[in-house]
Amino acid sequence: MSGLCVGFVGLGLIGGSIARALKYYYPDTRILAHTRSQSTLDYALKEGIIDEACAIGPAFSACDYIFLCAPVENNLAYLPALKPFLKEDAILTDVGSTKTDIHEKAQECGLEPWFIGGHPMAGSEKSGIRSSKRILLENAYYILTPSPGIAPEKVARYEELVRSLKALPMILTCQEHDYATAGISHLPHIIASSLVNLVRDSDSEKQTMKTLAAGGFKDITRIASSSPEMWEQICATNRENIIEILDEYINSLIETKIALAEHDDAAIHSLFADSREYRNSIPDGAKGSLPKVWSLYCDMVDEAGGIAALATILATNGISIKNIGIVHNRQFEEAVLYVEFYEESALKKAAELLRKYRYVIYEH
Numbered sequence: 338m339s340g341l342c343v344g345f346v347g348l349g350l351i352g353g354s355i356a357r358a359l360k361y362y363y364p365d366t367r368i369l370a371h372t373r374s375q376s377t378l379d380y381a382l383k384e385g386i387i388d389e390a391c392a393i394g395p396a397f398s399a400c401d402y403i404f405l406c407a408p409v410e411n412n413l414a415y416l417p418a419l420k421p422f423l424k425e426d427a428i429l430t431d432v433g434s435t436k437t438d439i440h441e442k443a444q445e446c447g448l449e450p451w452f453i454g455g456h457p458m459a460g461s462e463k464s465g466i467r468s469s470k471r472i473l474l475e476n477a478y479y480i481l482t483p484s485p486g487i488a489p490e491k492v493a494r495y496e497e498l499v500r501s502l503k504a505l506p507m508i509l510t511c512q513e514h515d516y517a518t519a520g521i522s523h524l525p526h527i528i529a530s531s532l533v534n535l536v537r538d539s540d541s542e543k544q545t546m547k548t549l550a551a552g553g554f555k556d557i558t559r560i561a562s563s564s565p566e567m568w569e570q571i572c573a574t575n576r577e578n579i580i581e582i583l584d585e586y587i588n589s590l591i592e593t594k595i596a597l598a599e600h601d602d603a604a605i606h607s608l609f610a611d612s613r614e615y616r617n618s619i620p621d622g623a624k625g626s627l628p629k630v631w632s633l634y635c636d637m638v639d640e641a642g643g644i645a646a647l648a649t650i651l652a653t654n655g656i657s658i659k660n661i662g663i664v665h666n667r668q669f670e671e672a673v674l675y676v677e678f679y680e681e682s683a684l685k686k687a688a689e690l691l692r693k694y695r696y697v698i699y700e701h
């Protein structure tokens with residue numbers, strides 16, 4: 338796959354991250370981009386993320402792949418505009434968080450022979466090209482929803498590209514995608530945002546809740562800081578699935594409320610026991626992903642030199658630290674220090690050694 342030409346429409350967190358990964362793994366790739374703001378293009382050119390800024394037009398005829406990376410409804414609008422500029426073996430794809438609407442539009446525009454929907458299951462509450470990272474896609478599932486009318490060779494080619502960027506391709510229909518993401522992504526975003534608003538509205542004048550929310554509450558509602566523009570569009574393009582799953586969720590909350598009111602403590606216990614069992618069964622990384630993280634947590638007294646002492650013990654025993662950091666949220670983690678190693682044997686040796694020195698260690 339050398340000498341690729343790749344076009345981007347929209348170049349924010351996701352588009353910028355894909356472009357960076359392409360440049361890294363295929364340095365001779367020529368990348369051209371069109372987006373809303375000139376400042377984004379200027380930045381991308383200056384950083385070497387793209388080679389050329391251009392309007393939707395003949396320049397896109399050279400592209401082997403075109404990635405639509407704007408908010409979902411904007412992506413829809415670009416399909417007819419791009420159609421005259423697609424070469425026969427080009428692949429047109431998007432990264433949008435919903436898939437059924439864009440497939441319907443692609444079909445309506447006669448774009449099935451070119452269109453494969455895509456959704457990298459990676460991201461964050463941050464947005465914009467300045468937050469993009471080459472490694473964003475690494476080890477993340479990357480869902481592909483091929484059009485029914487597309488050549489299998491194109492699907493295989495795109496799958497290979499995704500794999501070569503260190504993501505894990507998974508093929509689904511657009512309907513399967515939209516139902517699954519309504520449950521594991523769209524509903525959680527709605528819950529996080531409504532919970533944050535509930536706390537804001539229920540707080541006292543002294544803002545006691547806001548003060549105490551700095552720990553665990555802030556952690557579990559992190560996604561409420563996501564782009565409102567993006568999430569409005571995601572909800573608008575997956576309305577039915579979200580309503581269905583939201584109904585089920587509301588019913589489950591009502592059941593919990595009834596159990597509380599009726600002093601049904603066994604039901605409340607089951608709520609927590611069942612969820613704990615299921616959550617603990619969810620793998621940490623995607624199946625078949627690159628190396629697992631070998632890490633431990635360690636309780637430490639908050640005193641000067643504490644980290645240095647621990648690092649010295651490890652270093653003098655030949656154990657290299659890959660990553661080390663203080664855990665600021667004590668509500669959800671047992672310990673104060675997080676230490677990551679390069680391999681399992683180093684983790685085991687470090688845990689044994691630190692226990693000998695009477696550190697309290699938690700392995701996960």
Ligand code: NAP
Pocket residue numbers: 346347348349350351352371372373374375377378406407408409411412432433434435456457458459460461462463464465466564567571
């Ligand atoms: P983002 O960082 O806000 O980037 C959006 C990009 O689209 C920006 O470059 C923006 O322009 C550009 N844009 C906005 N309106 C446009 C228009 N009318 N025409 C052309 N470009 C336009 O958002 P993102 O997180 O990368 O999300 C992009 C897509 O990825 C969305 O469809 C989203 O559903 C999907 N997605 C997001 C995540 C996530 O966690 N964030 C994960 C997976 C998939 P300027 O920079 O030029 O102003």
